[in-house]
Amino acid sequence: MKVEIRFFGQLIEIVGSNTYELEITKLEYDAILTQLNKQMPSIKSFTIQLAQNNKIIQGETELDLSPIDVFPPFSGG
Numbered sequence: 001m002k003v004e005i006r007f008f009g010q011l012i013e014i015v016g017s018n019t020y021e022l023e024i025t026k027l028e029y030d031a032i033l034t035q036l037n038k039q040m041p042s043i044k045s046f047t048i049q050l051a052q053n054n055k056i057i058q059g060e061t062e063l064d065l066s067p068i069d070v071f072p073p074f075s076g077g
Contacts, residue, residue, distance in 0.1 A: 001023075001024060001025075001027065001065070002021050002022065002023055002024070003021075003022050003024055003027070003032070003065055003067070003068055004019060004020075004021055004022075004067040004068070005019065005020045005021070005022045005036070005067070005068050005070055006018060006019050006067050006068070006069045006070065007019070007020070007070050008069065008070065008071050008072065009071065009072040009074065010072050011043060011046070011048070011070060011071075011072045014042050014043060014046075015040055015042065015043065020040075022035055022036065022039065022068075023035070027063045027064070027065070028063065029050065029057055029058060029059050029060070029061055029063065030059065032050065032063075032068060033050070036048075036070070043070075046072055046073060047073050048070050048071060048072060048073070049070075049071045049073075050068055050069065050070055050071075051068070051069040051071065052064070052066050052067070052068050052069070053066050
């Protein structure tokens with residue numbers, strides 16, 4: 001199955017696009033993160049956050065086929 005990945009901030013420049021269609025075998029956080037790192041090794045060195053439907057997702061978060069947002073590290077101020 002495919003899920004749309006949307007990149008933000010400096011990741012757009014690193015990846016070269018603001019969207020990407022990711023082929024995944026499981027609709028799970030770890031599977032998405034693993035595939036992202038395999039297909040886009042340039043982001044491996046970043047601590048990224050994933051979000052779906054305006055909520056940060058982590059290990060056991062239930063996912064659907066809505067787009068996944070990928071955020072680079074950032075700090076508040």
